[in-house]
Amino acid sequence: MGATPLVGLSTASVYPESTAHAFGWAAQLGYDAVEVMVGIDSLSQQVEAVRRLSEHHEVPVCAVHAPCLLFTQRVWGTDPWVKLEKSAEMAATVGADVVVVHPPFRWQKDYAAGFVEGIASLEARTGIAFAVENMYPWRASSRRGMEMYLPGWDPSDEAYANTTIDLSHAAIARSDVIAMAARMGDRLRHVHLTDGSGSAKDEHLVPGRGIMRAAELLEHLAGSGFSGHVVLEINTRRAADRAEREADLVESLEFARSHLGVTTP
Numbered sequence: 001m002g003a004t005p006l007v008g009l010s011t012a013s014v015y016p017e018s019t020a021h022a023f024g025w026a027a028q029l030g031y032d033a034v035e036v037m038v039g040i041d042s043l044s045q046q047v048e049a050v051r052r053l054s055e056h057h058e059v060p061v062c063a064v065h066a067p068c069l070l071f072t073q074r075v076w077g078t079d080p081w082v083k084l085e086k087s088a089e090m091a092a093t094v095g096a097d098v099v100v101v102h103p104p105f106r107w108q109k110d111y112a113a114g115f116v117e118g119i120a121s122l123e124a125r126t127g128i129a130f131a132v133e134n135m136y137p138w139r140a141s142s143r144r145g146m147e148m149y150l151p152g153w154d155p156s157d158e159a160y161a162n163t164t165i166d167l168s169h170a171a172i173a174r175s176d177v178i179a180m181a182a183r184m185g186d187r188l189r190h191v192h193l194t195d196g197s198g199s200a201k202d203e204h205l206v207p208g209r210g211i212m213r214a215a216e217l218l219e220h221l222a223g224s225g226f227s228g229h230v231v232l233e234i235n236t237r238r239a240a241d242r243a244e245r246e247a248d249l250v251e252s253l254e255f256a257r258s259h260l261g262v263t264t265p
Contacts, residue, residue, distance in 0.1 A: 004260075004262055005221065005226055005260055006033045007260070008031055008062045008063070009231065010233040011034060012039070015235075025249055026059045033060045033231075036096075037065040038087065039071075040071065045076065048093075060095060060096075063091070063231065064098070067087075068080065068083065068101055068102040088122065092126065101132055102135060103115065103132060103150065104150050105148060106147065115150070116158055123161060129189050131163055131189045133155065133163075133165075134156075134164065134169050134180065135148075135154075136172035136173035137173060154180070156183040160187065162190070164188075165190075166191075167195055168194045171210060172201070178217055181217060193214065193230050193252070193255075194234050195212050203235065205234065208251075214255070218259035222259070232252040
């Protein structure tokens with residue numbers, strides 16, 4: 001990791017545009033790096049294609065997001081450990097030092113039973129940091145939610161060496177992200193910078209448009225010497241046109257650099 005945080009762009013931030021478009025946006029707007037969300041876009045699953053995109057646009061890949069969402073359950077097969085192995089292989093090939101992974105769903109009992117130890121083993125064997133991301137209880141209303149992740153949705157409670165904070169997920173869980181970051185300490189390796197209103201929806205708002213004190217979190221990270229990745233993972237799928245998407249991506253980048261105290265290249 002460098003002396004100051006990298007500010008990256010998740011390929012998910014330009015959906016329904018493609019992984020290729022995400023690299024183009026990152027290069028055009030001056031993002032430091034890209035996080036590749038391995039998903040239903042077939043290009044995102046192709047290691048060599050991702051490597052060539054990174055080289056062509058001269059934008060490094062800082063992280064690979066493993067295909068562990070509900071709608072990517074069959075990407076790279078159905079064995080969750082194989083998915084993580086393939087994610088590590090992609091990361092190593094394209095020069096990324098982090099794989100972002102969600103905790104197992106509660107119905108993945110065999111996977112969950114050895115998850116903490118298995119993640120540690122993968123890190124030791126591959127040299128890649130597997131940064132486990134905070135999730136949330138599932139709730140359809142203001143009532144108490146159901147635990148849908150094992151060993152739990154809050155990675156600060158477990159013995160992971162590397163973790164990820166996602167502000168939109170924290171909004172659903174009604175978590176204090178600054179307190180969570182403090183609990184994680186130097187185990188916090190990766191941040192999905194976004195925002196949320198506190199509803200039951202995973203909103204991924206432009207940072208500063210919700211209630212998650214995104215600016216304060218970034219200032220806390222800057223003051224604590226954080227030197228990992230801050231990746232914008234926002235929802236622009238409702239953008240009316242290319243200009244509106246660009247405005248959201250620019251606003252998000254400027255927000256991150258301003259509150260981190262990082263000079264814009």
